[in-house]
Amino acid sequence: MKAMRYHESGGAEVLRYEEVPDPEPGPVDVVVDVVAAALNRLDVVQRNGWFTLPGFTLPHIAGMDVAGVVSEVGPEVDGVAVGDRVVVDPSLAGADGRSKLGGRGRSHGEPVIIGATADGGYAERCLAPASHVYPVPHAMSLEAAATFPTCWLAAAHGLFEVGGLAAGETVMVHAAGSGVSVAAVQFAVNAGATVLATAGTDEKCRRALELGAAHVLNNRSGDVAEWAREVTAGAGVDMVFDHVGTALFGSSLLALGIGGRLVSCGNSSGDEAVVPSLGYVFRSGIKILGSGHYRPEEFGPAWDTFCAGGFTAAVDSVFELADAAEAQAKMLDSDFFGKILLKP
Numbered sequence: 001m002k003a004m005r006y007h008e009s010g011g012a013e014v015l016r017y018e019e020v021p022d023p024e025p026g027p028v029d030v031v032v033d034v035v036a037a038a039l040n041r042l043d044v045v046q047r048n049g050w051f052t053l054p055g056f057t058l059p060h061i062a063g064m065d066v067a068g069v070v071s072e073v074g075p076e077v078d079g080v081a082v083g084d085r086v087v088v089d090p091s092l093a094g095a096d097g098r099s100k101l102g103g104r105g106r107s108h109g110e111p112v113i114i115g116a117t118a119d120g121g122y123a124e125r126c127l128a129p130a131s132h133v134y135p136v137p138h139a140m141s142l143e144a145a146a147t148f149p150t151c152w153l154a155a156a157h158g159l160f161e162v163g164g165l166a167a168g169e170t171v172m173v174h175a176a177g178s179g180v181s182v183a184a185v186q187f188a189v190n191a192g193a194t195v196l197a198t199a200g201t202d203e204k205c206r207r208a209l210e211l212g213a214a215h216v217l218n219n220r221s222g223d224v225a226e227w228a229r230e231v232t233a234g235a236g237v238d239m240v241f242d243h244v245g246t247a248l249f250g251s252s253l254l255a256l257g258i259g260g261r262l263v264s265c266g267n268s269s270g271d272e273a274v275v276p277s278l279g280y281v282f283r284s285g286i287k288i289l290g291s292g293h294y295r296p297e298e299f300g301p302a303w304d305t306f307c308a309g310g311f312t313a314a315v316d317s318v319f320e321l322a323d324a325a326e327a328q329a330k331m332l333d334s335d336f337f338g339k340i341l342l343k344p
């Protein structure tokens with residue numbers, strides 16, 4: 001099969017569109033013919049070698065978010081058949097030891113992840129344990145399904161499992177046009193929270209209103225903390241859901257009200273952050289929470305919620321697999337709203 005693979009870390013030039021062996025299923029595995037695979041920032045971070053997850057090896061095929069059609073099933077697979085339209089849960093925590101990818105549920109303390117520490121969806125075919133594929137409803141396109149796994153799980157896990165977001169609360173979501181935040185805005189609204197969304201352009205702010213945000217701010221020209229006070233009548237927000245990191249960390253803390261929680265699930269703008277006022281943090285009972293990774297049992301309920309409808313998958317653009325370098329460049333330029341997809 002054809003895959004977009006790299007053998008050493010570096011710029012886009014390390015990506016090679018090349019012939020690789022077809023994956024073969026173990027007893028409880030399936031092979032998925034990839035119809036769409038979504039890009040994530042981690043794909044480029046790992047390709048550049050800026051950071052790699054424990055257990056990452058070269059050569060590597062990226063692509064954590066995969067949707068497609070099952071083309072082969074292992075002899076002991078039950079409940080998944082050739083021809084099924086599926087989306088893949090890339091996190092292999094809990095995978096059966098009989099799977100070719102199993103017994104690797106946790107490596108170096110972190111789950112093995114398809115497309116991050118095992119080969120993924122930048123390819124014509126992708127191997128997955130049968131336990132980690134979920135049926136895609138007929139009414140949903142496989143392109144829409146491919147936008148789901150990493151981002152919507154990161155959003156659901158951070159907002160609800162870690163942050164404990166409840167109906168009636170206010171939550172600020174940064175980089176509203178990013179994959180994770182498109183999901184976070186909609187899951188928060190769906191749960192009855194009021195969303196204050198920020199983004200780097202006025203157009204992205206406008207799109208965030210369409211997703212259900214109640215208030216929006218261009219975070220390059222406006223002061224996030226001041227604005228949060230204004231729109232909450234001085235109270236501050238109950239939660240900030242952040243993966244921008246350095247650039248908005250200090251102002252996010254000051255935007256929180258008494259007992260507020262800052263849930264951190266990424267560091268796109270940098271890894272160092274300054275607490276502008278420890279006094280504000282301890283007097284106000286502010287909590288800074290790292291999101292960590294979702295548990296295997298969180299995938300199904302989040303997928304069911306997504307399938308129930310009413311959400312926008314926000315496919316920004318679709319590239320041929322052979323043009324993955326161009327797609328990744330577009331992502332690095334933040335020139336998108338939602339998800340960029342590859343199609344083999």
Ligand SMILES: NC(=O)c1ccc[n+]([C@@H]2O[C@H](COP(=O)([O-])OP(=O)(O)OC[C@H]3O[C@@H](n4cnc5c(N)ncnc54)[C@H](OP(=O)(O)O)[C@@H]3O)[C@@H](O)[C@H]2O)c1
Nearest residue numbers: 041154175178179180199200243247265266267268269334
């Ligand atoms: N914890 C998890 O399980 C998990 C899962 C998925 C992703 N993540 C993390 O979440 C982050 C986002 O992932 P993603 O795939 O959604 O990324 P993405 O779609 O590429 O979006 C990143 C966004 O960050 C914003 N940004 C970058 N630099 C900024 C700056 N200096 N000031 C303000 N905003 C800035 C940009 O938004 P604007 O265009 O609005 O400026 C950009 O679009 C990554 O760090 C990723 O590693 C974590």
